[in-house]
Amino acid sequence: MRLVTGLHPQFLWLNYICAVISTDIIIIGAGPTGLFAVFEAGLLKMRCHLIDSLAQAGGQLSEIYPKKPIYDIPGFPSILAGELVDNLM
Numbered sequence: 734m735r736l737v738t739g740l741h742p743q744f745l746w747l748n749y750i751c752a753v754i755s756t757d758i759i760i761i762g763a764g765p766t767g768l769f770a771v772f773e774a775g776l777l778k779m780r781c782h783l784i785d786s787l788a789q790a791g792g793q794l795s796e797i798y799p800k801k802p803i804y805d806i807p808g809f810p811s812i813l814a815g816e817l818v819d820n821l822m
């Protein structure tokens with residue numbers, strides 16, 4: 734278990750979670766940034782847990798605009814936000 738040091742008191746509960754769940758990293762927020770962080774952690778063979786207050790992953794893409802086409806993702810001339818989340822999962 735790795736204790737997270739220097740935490741703001743508001744986030745001290747993270748150490749409790751680290752003690753209950755054996756993991757290398759806890760990522761808060763399952764938006765595209767968090768999902769990409771999970772991917773990178775996997776490349777480094779680190780175990781991680783992803784926490785989000787919403788019922789589904791994807792952050793703003795799933796919650797606000799799943800049917801909106803996005804044009805600025807490298808490798809995709811156009812992709813719906815919901816499809817991008819599916820790919821990241």
Ligand SMILES: Cc1cc2nc3c(=O)[nH]c(=O)nc-3n(C[C@H](O)[C@H](O)[C@H](O)COP(=O)(O)OP(=O)(O)OC[C@H]3O[C@@H](n4cnc5c(N)ncnc54)[C@H](O)[C@@H]3O)c2cc1C
Binds near residue numbers: 766784787792797802
């Ligand atoms: C209408 C609209 C259209 C957009 N169109 C584009 C576009 O075409 N192209 C583009 O590149 N960008 C676009 N964006 C911006 C893009 O959506 C954001 O840049 C992107 O979602 C940021 O990703 P993120 O993972 O950092 O954060 P978010 O998507 O905001 O995800 C953060 C996640 O963290 C969770 N969270 C936050 N705090 C906590 C907490 N304390 N505990 C638990 N969970 C927590 C939230 O529930 C959320 O799921 C658009 C944004 C909007 C609103």
